[in-house]
Amino acid sequence: MIDARRLLRTRPLACALALRLGNAALVQTYVHPDETWQSLEVAHRLAFGYGYTTWEWRHALRGFAHPMLFAAAYRAVGMLGLDGTFLVVSNTRRRLEVTCEIAAVAAPYILVAAIAAAVDYATLRLARRVAGDDVAWWALLCSAVSWSMGSGVMRPLVNSAETALTAIALVYWPWRRPARAGRLPDARGSLLTALCFAALSCIVRPTSAALWLCAGLVLLANQPRSGCVSRSIRIVGAAAAVGAVAVAAMAAVDRVGYGRWVFPPYQFYLFNVHEGLATWFGESPPLYHAYVSMPILFAAMLPFVVHGVYTAYRTQSVTCEPAAVALGAAVLFSLAGHMEYRFLYPLLPIGHMYAAVSIASLAGPLLPPPAVAQPPKPPKRPRWSARRVVLYLLLTSLPPALYLNLVHQRGVVDVMAHLRRGAQAGAVTSIGFLMPCHSTPYYSHLHADIPMWFLSCEPPLARSDRASHYWEADDFEQHPADFVREIFAPPAEGEHPPASRHRRRRQRRARPSHLVLYDGMVRRIDRQLAALGYEESARFFNTHFSGDTRRAGDVVVYSAKH
Known part of the structure; x- marks a missing residue:
């Protein structure tokens, strides 16, 4: 023993x-x-x-x-x-x-x-x-x-x-x-x-x-x-x-x-x-x-x-x-x-x-x-x-x-395990994260070399740019429906990107095979997702409470209809 x-x-x-x-x-x-x-x-x-x-x-x-x-x-x-x-x-x-x-x-x-x-x-x-x-x-x-x-x-x-x-x-x-x-x-x-x-x-x-x-x-x-x-x-x-x-x-x-x-x-x-x-x-x-x-x-x-x-x-x-x-x-x-x-x-x-x-x-x-041969006096x-x-x-x-x-914030890890298994099977070919930036782990937990993107939140690099700085995560939170429609819309003929980096802009993206977002945001853009041909395919419990309302609810996966 x-x-x-x-x-x-x-x-x-x-x-x-x-x-x-x-x-x-x-x-x-x-x-x-x-x-x-x-x-x-x-x-x-x-x-x-x-x-x-x-x-x-x-x-x-x-x-x-x-x-x-x-x-x-x-x-x-x-x-x-x-x-x-x-x-x-x-x-x-x-x-x-x-x-x-x-x-x-x-x-x-x-x-x-x-x-x-x-x-x-x-x-x-x-x-x-x-x-x-x-x-x-x-x-x-x-x-x-x-x-x-x-x-x-x-x-x-x-x-x-x-x-x-x-x-x-x-x-x-x-x-x-x-x-x-x-x-x-x-x-x-x-x-x-x-x-x-x-x-x-x-x-x-x-x-x-x-x-x-x-x-x-x-x-x-x-x-x-x-x-x-x-x-x-x-x-x-x-x-x-x-x-x-x-x-x-x-x-x-x-x-x-x-x-x-x-x-x-x-x-x-x-x-x-x-x-x-x-x-x-x-x-x-x-x-x-x-x-x-x-x-x-x-x-x-x-x-x-x-x-x-x-x-x-x-x-x-x-x-x-x-x-x-x-x-x-x-x-x-x-x-x-x-x-x-x-x-x-x-x-x-x-x-x-x-x-x-x-x-x-x-x-x-x-x-x-x-133990010793002659134990000391018992302590107080x-x-x-x-x-x-x-x-x-x-x-x-x-x-x-x-x-x-x-328990707390496990959905953002579970969803990556789910997507990793899908990528291994060939069912997941690209992923977009419509969430506050850095809400989930990334390639380190996916371990598959497929295209992925998330909403940017890079800070300004100069104090003078602070007031006019644009970041996608904030734009998406303020105008989610318009944001989703615009970034997945095909570019108009002859359209050019804005010349100034201070001008508000939304980067267009190819529609991924899967989108990941919080349940709290789903209620605000469910119609737009349906119109784009996405349907809910998985849902993961994330947490009982969150100090950030943007991260409230389950983590939901939407997949493109075939």
Whole structure:
């Protein structure tokens, strides 16, 4: 019989990986457009030669380091079977090709499982370094059951890879040891190792530099007075050297990806800061991260996080430096005009560690220490039961994670699986999406090289164009019936496209074999669809609620009558 506790103690990374592989099988929904459009779509194009790249990639605002990770996973799948010439029976070959196509869809999520497992394990190592074993196992549990980990980090977002690299760097960061700290295993850090992983996190997502700026300032501020200047010079010198190598590596990766020398962080700055267009995608209030992001990220664990920081400060048994770094990073991230809670994913390991500090102080150790010849004196009776705390964490964390992974916005994924099967059978030859842009995954989930289009929503590239900028998705929402009639109408004889790019225009398109739209829009253009020769052929439940009225209702597929 397998001893689960012993297995967890001896193979925590293997246990975390097994957990996240099972977690990956449960991710059947679509939460953030960036989880495919800024990662998998770009990687699919790199690996298979077809796919879609959004405007950010055409104007070099994004770096290729993150998509290249998934492109490698795609290449591995492609090398394992699509050209299996040893097969003779055609039906068997067909089954293999379909299996490989499904594997190509699933492969990125296996990589994401490894990324999330690395976060779990690094959280354990971080807590063990700064707070000891009793806190470390609670920290691992908090990370394992966290809905932000199970449904947020478990997606192919750049924030997920950034979180893993940040967590590993935090493990090696030279945190100050409090005077009242007990004996801690593996208490020494390695600044150079930490800087290398921090640099990798900045290569993947350059805005990660805000967190490491805070960590560097905290480190410099806490240097002993004796030899402070020389130590500070060495720290700054090491950071500058690693940073220079990281910038060179970033430039080399993007040179391969773009085929020319570019520097995406500068283009990102021009668009978001110089032109002030970050708020085109939504403007957030200054305290958004305080009263939206933090409650969403930690949910029912947030009281433990706050109490853990207070306990560490009051008892001086655990360093408060990570909390100071997290607070400073949250403040810097709050200076942006556009904010999303996933931008704070790198703070999850720190938050889970302090939640564990709180729980360990209230409920005692999660795993009892191994038996010894002369057991120590029995500890004081904890105020809370460890079993009840575990039950509380499970009941408050797993239901939302399961709902978000299995139910909420699953129709936009199910419809792509339906269309993929139709494309494999030759029944689906072209697809049009009459939906708000980026409502569904794209070629990464279809894995078939057929014509597809969706309603554009590219932002203006200059502040002066903001008022007059035209985007199809908004035009379709305002005038759906006229829009559909015009884009599918044959062009008039001698008609020419408008000369000015500022003039409102509707691009005509060939009628696809299938159209995809939300049920809320069907009621507004059902007559036009019937007149064009389309009829409903499939319908998929999407969600019980939506904050966006444009995405209300089921996902409906219309096919052209033959």
